[in-house]
Amino acid sequence: MSVLLIAEINDGTLAMDATAKAVTAAAKLGDVTVLCAGETCADAAAEAATIDGVAKVLCAEDALYGHRLAEAVAALIVSVADDYSHIVAPATTDAKNILPRVAALLDAMVITDVTAVVDADTFERPIYAGNAVQTVKSKDDKKVISFRTSTFDAAGTGNSAAVETIGAADDPALSEWVADKVAESDRPELTSAGVVVSGGRGVGSEDDFALIEKLADKLGAAVGASRAAVDSGFAPNDWQVGQTGKVVAPELYIAVGISGAIQHLAGMKDSKIIVAINKDEEAPIFQVADYGLVADLFEAVPELNEKL
Amino acid sequence: MKVLVPVKRVIDYNVKVRVKADGSGVDLANVKMSMNPFDEIAVEEAIRLKEAGKADEVIAVSIGVKQAQETLRTALAMGADRAILVEATDDVHTDIEPLAVAKILAKVIEEEQPGLVLCGKQAIDNDMNATGQMLSALLGWSQAMYANNVDIDGDHAVVTREVDGGLQTIKVKMPTIISTDLRLNEPRYASLPNIMKAKKKPLDQKTAADYGVDVSPRLEILSTSEPEARKAGEIVGSVDELVSKLKEAGAV
Ligand SMILES: Cc1cc2nc3c(=O)[nH]c(=O)nc-3n(C[C@H](O)[C@H](O)[C@H](O)COP(=O)(O)OP(=O)(O)OC[C@H]3O[C@@H](n4cnc5c(N)ncnc54)[C@H](O)[C@@H]3O)c2cc1C
Numbered sequence: 001m002s003v004l005l006i007a008e009i010n011d012g013t014l015a016m017d018a019t020a021k022a023v024t025a026a027a028k029l030g031d032v033t034v035l036c037a038g039e040t041c042a043d044a045a046a047e048a049a050t051i052d053g054v055a056k057v058l059c060a061e062d063a064l065y066g067h068r069l070a071e072a073v074a075a076l077i078v079s080v081a082d083d084y085s086h087i088v089a090p091a092t093t094d095a096k097n098i099l100p101r102v103a104a105l106l107d108a109m110v111i112t113d114v115t116a117v118v119d120a121d122t123f124e125r126p127i128y129a130g131n132a133v134q135t136v137k138s139k140d141d142k143k144v145i146s147f148r149t150s151t152f153d154a155a156g157t158g159n160s161a162a163v164e165t166i167g168a169a170d171d172p173a174l175s176e177w178v179a180d181k182v183a184e185s186d187r188p189e190l191t192s193a194g195v196v197v198s199g200g201r202g203v204g205s206e207d208d209f210a211l212i213e214k215l216a217d218k219l220g221a222a223v224g225a226s227r228a229a230v231d232s233g234f235a236p237n238d239w240q241v242g243q244t245g246k247v248v249a250p251e252l253y254i255a256v257g258i259s260g261a262i263q264h265l266a267g268m269k270d271s272k273i274i275v276a277i278n279k280d281e282e283a284p285i286f287q288v289a290d291y292g293l294v295a296d297l298f299e300a301v302p303e304l305n306e307k308l
Numbered sequence: 309m310k311v312l313v314p315v316k317r318v319i320d321y322n323v324k325v326r327v328k329a330d331g332s333g334v335d336l337a338n339v340k341m342s343m344n345p346f347d348e349i350a351v352e353e354a355i356r357l358k359e360a361g362k363a364d365e366v367i368a369v370s371i372g373v374k375q376a377q378e379t380l381r382t383a384l385a386m387g388a389d390r391a392i393l394v395e396a397t398d399d400v401h402t403d404i405e406p407l408a409v410a411k412i413l414a415k416v417i418e419e420e421q422p423g424l425v426l427c428g429k430q431a432i433d434n435d436m437n438a439t440g441q442m443l444s445a446l447l448g449w450s451q452a453m454y455a456n457n458v459d460i461d462g463d464h465a466v467v468t469r470e471v472d473g474g475l476q477t478i479k480v481k482m483p484t485i486i487s488t489d490l491r492l493n494e495p496r497y498a499s500l501p502n503i504m505k506a507k508k509k510p511l512d513q514k515t516a517a518d519y520g521v522d523v524s525p526r527l528e529i530l531s532t533s534e535p536e537a538r539k540a541g542e543i544v545g546s547v548d549e550l551v552s553k554l555k556e557a558g559a560v
């Protein structure tokens with residue numbers, strides 16, 4: 001069995017954590033070849049070659065792949081797909097955008113958000129916002145899979161796999177990049193952070209969200225949010241944790257002013273320790289919290305910030 | 309321009325899901341079913357395009373059991389002009405996979421020739437997040453998934469997408485497939501008069517066989533189980549107690 005793993009690359013930089021976690025999952029399936037695609041990606045390819053368990057790295061450098069447009073990247077993946085039994089990637093928004101397109105071009109059914117590899121054909125994945133776990137066996141010749149990174153440990157580094165340059169595939173010329181709006185932040189990345197502090201509707205306003213951010217900074221944490229906080233404009237969309245946002249599993253997750261709807265729990269219930277601060281003692285979040293504090297967040301959070 | 313909106317009948321998002329004790333699946337008998345929430349956003353966006361004079365007809369399509377008629381009536385009550393039901397199974401527990409759904413939709417599109425398909429980002433039952441991308445591949449069309457803002461302008465669309473890093477804006481060639489994210493719009497409720505009117509709007513009934521599409525699954529479901537439950541811990545009495553517990557646990 002041979003596996004083609006699509007590395008997560010943004011602006012020429014390898015997302016090491018997501019890629020190394022996907023390598024751990026992919027290594028259970030066979031020899032892993034990592035595909036790096038970008039406008040520039042030589043550095044990313046060199047870094048991917050250091051991940052333990054990687055047999056080979058393919059590097060496709062072309063302006064066409066600078067913004068990871070689905071049509072162009074899918075065409076590239078399909079152009080090299082013949083050599084592989086499995087095509088896999090970490091379940092990022094980029095991969096979720098691209099892999100189903102690849103699967104359809106190969107007449108295969110994509111298997112998304114896989115949380116466990118049973119064997120080369122059989123996988124576990126959560127459904128219904130994580131309220132059930134399905135074990136599925138694929139009948140397709142080629143399997144196209146995204147791995148939920150929060151359930152796999154990152155592979156180590158120290159390897160020096162060979163890097164091979166490959167040419168670009170034809171340009172489908174269907175879409176163009178216009179702009180990115182990316183907030184620069186010194187905080188750790190949400191899906192790989194050891195500590196996450198999240199705020200919900202209870203925080204009340206964008207200004208008051210500073211309380212959450214201050215606590216996060218004190219703890220060296222990433223900041224998360226519920227859907228309600230994002231919809232209300234308190235927090236940007238890329239902070240949303242949940243069924244249809246990001247899935248996180250940090251050592252410590254602190255939920256502030258979040259009720260604990262199943263759609264939110266789907267994104268954080270595998271955290272090691274969960275703390276909930278909510279003024280409503282009936283809030284469902286307390287049913288999953290290791291430590292619950294029934295309190296007004298406007299008093300409790302500043303006090304916590306001071307005493308930590 | 310015609311706009312096609314695929315809508316899926318799913319368990320209502322407020323219902324507590326129960327896994328059947330024998331591991332054969334999730335219990336869907338006598339459970340409240342609704343339109344997939346992302347598809348309500350897609351229907352809303354399509355209607356707004358019509359109201360803005362950018363679309364002249366909105367067609368809702370659902371694939372699955374005959375009860376999906378109710379979902380289509382909801383789309384009609386919101387403002388879709390007509391609907392197509394494609395019966396692909398008679399068992400409410402059988403989920404038609406995105407690849408098969410995309411193949412059927414591709415056939416419908418061949419007949420209807422829409423200029424735009426607006427679908428949901430993800431069905432909240434199977435959580436696949438795949439159908440729109442697959443459909444776009446089968447048609448050789450462009451794709452713009454996870455839309456937060458859509459601007460249709462003649463032969464192209466400018467779409468802002470919700471991505472892991474924030475927002476990305478792309479320009480795609482028409483015809484295209486756009487999938488909706490949560491912040492695209494707030495769907496309207498159907499008014500009572502519109503619910504009445506919807507009963508008279510045309511609803512075509514077809515079967516998967518009419519389109520010659522094989523809907524047998526590629527993923528055999530071996531079992532469905534409950535996830536490991538998380539137990540509630542303790543309620544602490546004060547911030548001081550919380551801090552000392554966290555220190556004890558080595559969490560801070
Ligand atoms: C299709 C779909 C997808 C969804 N995806 C997601 C998702 O990915 N992520 C997600 O989070 N949600 C998601 N949701 C939404 C989800 O169902 C809930 O609506 C949402 O999580 C609620 O957010 P919240 O807990 O912040 O708000 P609320 O439920 O309104 O809770 C606010 C909480 O704050 C508490 N509070 C208020 N004031 C204070 C105070 N001063 N001090 C302390 N506590 C206070 C209240 O007691 C309450 O418990 C989705 C919903 C749908 C339909």
Ligand SMILES: Nc1ncnc2c1ncn2[C@@H]1O[C@H](COP(=O)(O)O)[C@@H](O)[C@H]1O
Nearest residue numbers: 314315371427428430431436437438439
């Ligand atoms: N059986 C179906 N009938 C109609 N539309 C569907 C069906 N399945 C999926 N879709 C559409 O595809 C979107 C994504 O679904 P999925 O790929 O299953 O997560 C949904 O939001 C719908 O718009």
